[in-house]
Amino acid sequence: YSWNADEEFLFKAVMAFAMRAHVNNTIQISNILLCNVTQRVSFWFVVTTPSNNSKPMDSSEVKNAIRLERNRINSAFLLSDDTLEFVDIPPTMAPVAISSSDSWLIVFGVMVGLLGVASIYLLVSGIKRYKFKPSDISIGQDVITNLLLAGVHLFWALDNAGIVY
Incomplete structure (x- = not known):
């Protein structure tokens, strides 16, 4: 220079x-x-x-x-405090950068968004489960009916064999 x-x-x-x-x-x-x-x-x-x-x-x-x-x-001179030094005069402090939005507001928005997505997921999965439940119950009732009939047959077989129960 x-x-x-x-x-x-x-x-x-x-x-x-x-x-x-x-x-x-x-x-x-x-x-x-x-x-x-x-x-x-x-x-x-x-x-x-x-x-x-x-x-x-x-x-x-x-x-x-x-x-x-x-x-x-x-x-x-297109210089900075690091490159232009005045002895016995401390460098100026850069002004504190003020962000346009607070960081807590961003975190709060993300958390509310996650809670919203989780709520919608739980609601939709609950509705789907409820829609399929009646057919599951009828299948379950058939199984119970078959088990009851099997039990009746078992008791009839035991009764005919003379076994006291």
Whole structure:
């Protein structure tokens, strides 16, 4: 990555924007001074007051402006908090993603759906079982009748044989 005069100008412009947005002054690009720029794009900078170019602004004001405009600074360079580091200024926390639907509502819907399907299955299987039950009963009655007749024949056979029961 080559850091050239155009990138320096962009950085100064973004920093001037951040300072203007959060400190009610008319900060110009000339009030942003870059020092000790290295090949690895490492440097420190000073923001001077508009009235006196030799007097630096309070560091807490600069840190606060950077912290509040961190997203815009990162976006200007297509970087993230992981790739653009400001020493002594903690990275911004990403806003908590608010889902459009609560997770408990999804679980509740799935459970109600399963209960509905189970209820319909039990209802349909009960109706089918009831429809086939009368024919099963008549078959069962024939079996009982045959068993009773067999028992009568058994008693008749025992009676004729002279066996006391």
